[in-house]
Amino acid sequence: MTLRVLHPVPAPASGAGAEGHVAAELGTVVEADTDEGRARLRELYAPPAADWLRLNLITAVSGDAAGEDGTSDTLSNADDRAVLAAIRDLADGVLVGAASVRAEGYRVPRSAQLVVLTASGDLSGHRMDPERADRVVVVCPAAAVDRVTETLGPDVAARAAVLVVDDDDGQVAMATLVDRLRSHGLRSLVCEGGPSLAGQLLHDGLVDELCLSTSPVVIGSGLPVFGRERFDPSRLSLSQLMMDDQSALYARWLVADGPATRR
């Protein structure tokens, strides 16, 4: 498990207040299966501001978000999981759409809160540990609350927070979602998908950064990594790039006019 930095993180200008940004020299090697390597990954992925919304997804070279099993599991590897863990550790909230919970059986992260957005309330197939359920947040319209309680199961539902938000025929506006999470104390957010949710956040200009893993495979799984809806382009700049010893790439792309730049 060796990650090599191919494009360095720029050192912040002194006094610029870009908390958490570290410089990494070109060629720096990170052994992601050691404590030192895991700590280094947390430094390398530190968000530059307290209020920050990043996407973290994995794509095949073909732009697909799922491998041959219909989930992202078969695109991922141990290095990708180490990067994912570091990004989760740095977040207050890990946000996912309910279809990803149903497809991938999401677990509660070790420190961040798990936030699930659903219109239907169907969270069946989840693998949330009741011991960690005080860090589960479900965001849904009022009409979905009963189904959320039913599909979470009594042990998880008893401790989870259900945030009821305004909707338009079941659909929650992305700005409403983000505002509600920030007022719930979740300032640093990472959305892990799926593509439909990630695409909506991009569409609405709410994303500060894309953390994108590229799996060295071409596949026609038919699930575009940022969804099927059209949205206007956002200009990106590459702030970091790493490669592992299986040719997978790990990029940090900053959104040039993301929300943090407008605050």
Ligand SMILES: NC(=O)c1ccc[n+]([C@@H]2O[C@H](COP(=O)([O-])OP(=O)(O)OC[C@H]3O[C@@H](n4cnc5c(N)ncnc54)[C@H](OP(=O)(O)O)[C@@H]3O)[C@@H](O)[C@H]2O)c1
């Ligand atoms: N490559 C990756 O990094 C990655 C990451 C995650 C998932 N995946 C894969 O992606 C697939 C799932 O992604 P997906 O794009 O189909 O779905 P998704 O984004 O995970 O979830 C979509 C669901 O989220 C809820 N939702 C989304 N927007 C909403 C809104 N505006 N208001 C209310 N609820 C909303 C709805 O839940 P309800 O249906 O409950 O109403 C909707 O059906 C799976 O195959 C999964 O394995 C890949």
